[in-house]
Amino acid sequence: MLVTTQAIVLSKLKYRDNDLIVKCYTQQLGVVSFLLRGVLKSKKGGARTAYFQLLSQLQLTLNYKDNRSLQTLTDVKLNHLYSSLHTHVLKSAIVMFLSEVLSSGLREEEENETLFSYIETTLLWLDVQSEYANFHLLFLLNLTKYLGFYPDIKNSDSRYFNLVEGKFQDTPDNRNTITGEDLGLLKQLLGTTFDDLPTVKINGKQRQSFLNMMLLYFELHLGSFKPPRSLQVFNQVFN
Structure with a gap:
């Protein structure tokens, strides 16, 4: 055919x-x-x-x-x-990192036109941006929506987020419950669009911590998912 x-x-x-x-x-x-x-x-x-x-x-x-x-x-x-994704050093690092995430995370995925459209349009958005240090964080968070484990935003004023259950709660109950800066950034990004990303101000240490948390979230919900081999280099570039 x-x-x-x-x-x-x-x-x-x-x-x-x-x-x-x-x-x-x-x-x-x-x-x-x-x-x-x-x-x-x-x-x-x-x-x-x-x-x-x-x-x-x-x-x-x-x-x-x-x-x-x-x-x-x-x-x-x-x-x-693309005008910059394959020629700009920092954007090329994002491309390498996200291609590994997608290659692992979409391994079992079948036809999904809304997911395809999401990846397509966000890459085009990144291609023309000058401020994009937190792009990968929001990209990964929104990607969970299409893969079936987007955080349940009910009770989002709670003090903890359970990575296994994908929901906010008032008490910690396992080692995969987050709080503190990671929780604060999660709450902020849940209400942020790509165009509003420049208003999210975090330092390199916070960015790396949240990224590690997001990759763990993927591992917990996608049995075949493996952390990208480019993670160490990527963190050095963006931190």
Whole structure:
């Protein structure tokens, strides 16, 4: 079945000497992986691989078969040319980090057009911004809405947040209950839009603590989720 769909690149991996395996999140098919044969040995292949930078937004045509783990790509076009995401050092660090989060977190995801639209539009927003130090924090928090474990905002005036239950409460009852600065920032971000992010003023230590808390939240709710390998470098860049 020939399928043309919008796609966002999640990862790419060299396979054998000259092949490339690319994983994308697509609008119509969810997560799809495909094999690009021989692209690393030819001059034309080099031009083709340039399309598959992390989080690039593409239009793909696939010869799709349900029983295949690796699909066959028949055509690729660039859907949007970023102005800064792949050329600005700090934004490139965000791209690398979020691509790992999405590649792990969307592993079992099927078609979800609202989730695809969320990722697509927020990346376009980031591409044109000059203030974005807290972008990844709000991105991850809002992502939980589409993955099914967005915090229950009832009782949000409580003194604790239970990461396992995803809800606010008045007493701590396990080691995965947060309070203090992480709780305060969570409450603030729950009422913040991306355009209002510059009003969120926190230091590097607070940013790193909240990010670690969010990654734990993902681990607790997504059995297959693993912390990004780029986390240490990412924290050094943004702290």
